[in-house]
Amino acid sequence: MRKSSAILILALLGLWAASAQTPDFTAMLKKVDALVTFSNSDFSAECMVVQTKPGEGVTTNRVALFRRDSKEKYLMLILEPKSEKGKGYLKIDEGLWLYDPVNRKFEFSSSKERFQNSNARNSDFTHSNFAGDYKVTASKRDKLDTRDCWILDLKATSSDVTFPITRIWISDDNLVRKTEDYSLSKQLLRTTAMPSYQQVGQDRYIPVTIFIVDALRGKKIKGEFQHETTEMTISKPSLQALPDALFTKAYLERYGR
Amino acid sequence: MAATLPMALRNLLRRRGRYSILGIAMTLGCAIMTTVAGSLQGMRSSLQDKAALYYGGDFSLHGLRKDGLERIPDTALALKALGGRDEGLIVSPRIVDRESSSFLFFAGASIQLKMITGVDWKAEASSFERLNFISGGVRGIGENSGQGIIISEPMAEALGARVGDDLLVLGDTVTGQRNTATAVLRGIFRDSSFLGADTAYVGIDYLRSLMQYPEGATTEIGVKFARPGVAAKQVAEVQRRLEGSLPMFALASSRDELFKMQADQDWQGQRYAILSLKAHVRQIDQVVELMSIALYALVGILLGVVVLGIANTYRVIVYERRREIGTMRALGMQRLGVARLFLAEAGCLASLSSVLGIALALALLAIIGSLSFSWIPGFDVFLSHGRIAWYLSPGLLVTVVGIMLSTALLASWAPASRAAHIEPAAAYVME
Numbered sequence: 001m002r003k004s005s006a007i008l009i010l011a012l013l014g015l016w017a018a019s020a021q022t023p024d025f026t027a028m029l030k031k032v033d034a035l036v037t038f039s040n041s042d043f044s045a046e047c048m049v050v051q052t053k054p055g056e057g058v059t060t061n062r063v064a065l066f067r068r069d070s071k072e073k074y075l076m077l078i079l080e081p082k083s084e085k086g087k088g089y090l091k092i093d094e095g096l097w098l099y100d101p102v103n104r105k106f107e108f109s110s111s112k113e114r115f116q117n118s119n120a121r122n123s124d125f126t127h128s129n130f131a132g133d134y135k136v137t138a139s140k141r142d143k144l145d146t147r148d149c150w151i152l153d154l155k156a157t158s159s160d161v162t163f164p165i166t167r168i169w170i171s172d173d174n175l176v177r178k179t180e181d182y183s184l185s186k187q188l189l190r191t192t193a194m195p196s197y198q199q200v201g202q203d204r205y206i207p208v209t210i211f212i213v214d215a216l217r218g219k220k221i222k223g224e225f226q227h228e229t230t231e232m233t234i235s236k237p238s239l240q241a242l243p244d245a246l247f248t249k250a251y252l253e254r255y256g257r
Numbered sequence: 258m259a260a261t262l263p264m265a266l267r268n269l270l271r272r273r274g275r276y277s278i279l280g281i282a283m284t285l286g287c288a289i290m291t292t293v294a295g296s297l298q299g300m301r302s303s304l305q306d307k308a309a310l311y312y313g314g315d316f317s318l319h320g321l322r323k324d325g326l327e328r329i330p331d332t333a334l335a336l337k338a339l340g341g342r343d344e345g346l347i348v349s350p351r352i353v354d355r356e357s358s359s360f361l362f363f364a365g366a367s368i369q370l371k372m373i374t375g376v377d378w379k380a381e382a383s384s385f386e387r388l389n390f391i392s393g394g395v396r397g398i399g400e401n402s403g404q405g406i407i408i409s410e411p412m413a414e415a416l417g418a419r420v421g422d423d424l425l426v427l428g429d430t431v432t433g434q435r436n437t438a439t440a441v442l443r444g445i446f447r448d449s450s451f452l453g454a455d456t457a458y459v460g461i462d463y464l465r466s467l468m469q470y471p472e473g474a475t476t477e478i479g480v481k482f483a484r485p486g487v488a489a490k491q492v493a494e495v496q497r498r499l500e501g502s503l504p505m506f507a508l509a510s511s512r513d514e515l516f517k518m519q520a521d522q523d524w525q526g527q528r529y530a531i532l533s534l535k536a537h538v539r540q541i542d543q544v545v546e547l548m549s550i551a552l553y554a555l556v557g558i559l560l561g562v563v564v565l566g567i568a569n570t571y572r573v574i575v576y577e578r579r580r581e582i583g584t585m586r587a588l589g590m591q592r593l594g595v596a597r598l599f600l601a602e603a604g605c606l607a608s609l610s611s612v613l614g615i616a617l618a619l620a621l622l623a624i625i626g627s628l629s630f631s632w633i634p635g636f637d638v639f640l641s642h643g644r645i646a647w648y649l650s651p652g653l654l655v656t657v658v659g660i661m662l663s664t665a666l667l668a669s670w671a672p673a674s675r676a677a678h679i680e681p682a683a684a685y686v687m688e
Binding site for chain 1: 362364365366367425427430432433434435436437438469
């Protein structure tokens with residue numbers, strides 16, 4: 001009797017110790033989201049989007065990015081190339097609108113759509129919401145290069161997200177370093193790497209570079225399969241207040257003229 | 258009267274030199290008219306066939322909600338209301354993703370699908386055999402978990418895929434999540450038209466799994482009539498029968514009209530609608546109508562030229578035979594008899610030309626039918642296995658002969674009338 005009680009107590013202590021070491025992943029995801037969300041100010045930056053299609057060359061877009069995360073609004077304005085200048089993606093209310101300055105028309109788009117036919121999605125330009133959109137289904141510790149990371153398998157709890165299953169590598173400073181995005185049937189669709197971040201303001205961060213590899217699109221060049229890639233470099237971050245008129249269709253129409 | 262016809266035939270044979278040019282012109286006119294009509298009939302028939310495959314039969318039953326969602330939530334209920342073979346109907350439920358955001362991938366290449374359709378291969382495979390397959394086919398496609406896919410030649414070329422290759426289908430579930438599934442390429446069909454060029458066909462269960470479509474639900478049911486008949490009448494009968502058991506929209510003459518009804522009317526919940534094949538292909542039909550009008554207008558001009566030719570030739574013939582006419586009149590033939598004789602000659606010439614013209618048209622159609630027209634972009638919709646499947650209905654042949662006869666009689670009426678008024682004495686004085 002005494003022996004069995006002792007074993008039971010030890011087992012319970014072991015379980016308690018194990019659970020004490022496993023972090024609260026929901027809290028971790030909230031921290032991750034918070035570090036890249038600008039809830040108390042506007043955010044603007046310039047983004048260079050370079051897409052490489054094997055055998056077809058390189059396409060470059062220079063984009064001005066404006067975000068008001070507190071109101072879930074953002075505007076992406078194409079600055080270059082000249083042929084695309086004036087095109088804009090405006091997220092207001094529940095809709096994402098694509099403005100074509102040539103036809104002077106707004107077309108309803110989606111954050112799930114590819115940005116300018118690249119491997120980036122429109123949703124890649126805004127803040128993450130892992131805590132709200134996903135639940136953790138598995139976790140483990142591992143290294144990514146030299147960094148110790150938590151690797152979390154996430155399953156979407158919302159149909160608004162682009163990828164229903166995703167795996168993220170979170171370094172100990174609560175920054176996402178890598179993601180693998182999967183289809184519902186667990187087919188790898190793309191891999192995204194964010195090797196370094198830049199601090200913006202007191203305690204907010206933005207990736208310096210986002211490197212996306214499309215798992216499905218590519219071409220065999222000299223016997224070797226090369227994937228389509230997109231590299232996004234973010235520069236000139238600013239927390240300066242932005243005018244309300246910036247997040248309106250009228251602004252896009254004026255700019256397009 | 259009884260002697261008129263033999264006399265007319267004898268006159269034709271005796272003057273075959275004079276009538277031969279006219280006969281050749283009429284034969285060619287008849288041949289062109291018959292060839293054009295036969296080709297158009299065949300093209301229309303091929304269009305109907307392709308559209309029937311694309312849209313699921315002679316008509317389709319759709320489920321609609323006020324929010325725009327197209328779904329039949331309880332397919333079994335809808336099938337029960339439709340009836341089956343007992344009601345003379347062959348039914349085939351389908352899941353159709355129109356304005357699809359799906360992609361096909363193979364070896365790094367990708368193409369976007371305009372439409373992906375999930376069909377019951379067991380019920381529809383025999384219909385799909387009518388497609389112009391350049392590689393593979395649908396035989397046995399429904400077996401082995403039915404993960405086969407058939408695509409058009411342009412799509413296969415864009416992917417660089419061949420029959421037997423594994424393609425990856427990337428699509429959205431009904432809740433908007435990205436999903437993928439592998440499908441084996443089983444057939445590549447030739448179709449560069451808007452109907453088939455950007456459409457892929459897969460098994461209904463495969464698509465249900467990819468889209469996470471609710472069990473027991475479909476987007477539409479394709480229906481074919483087991484017995485041929487007047488389609489419009491049969492569709493109206495089915496509409497009347499369904500109105501007794503399902504909440505139905507009125508019959509729409511086009512998809513646009515149905516959408517307008519859906520938006521304008523004050524209603525809630527679930528309703529159903531029948532779209533006939535005619536309603537589905539209304540816009541193409543209008544193009545074919547315009548094409549037919551243009552071609553028939555050209556044929557009309559040709560016939561006009563033939564009419565002028567007949568009229569002029571007969572004027573000369575009457576002048577040349579005025580002594581003969583005078584002699585017949587002197588021997589007691591009445592004016593009506595003279596007119597009847599010339600009209601009978603024209604009628605016999607038209608009949609003979611019609612027979613020869615139709616025979617020539619058959620030869621021309623056989624040549625046309627042996628040529629491939631797939632190289633014309635978008636023309637596949639009017640072809641059967643890349644060729645014009647011409648068709649001459651009995652009604653068409655009767656119409657052609659009727660037109661030839663009326664044309665000849667119309668053209669020869671004035672000269673025959675003039676011949677009838679030649680007085681015997683005047684005929685000899687005219688010398």
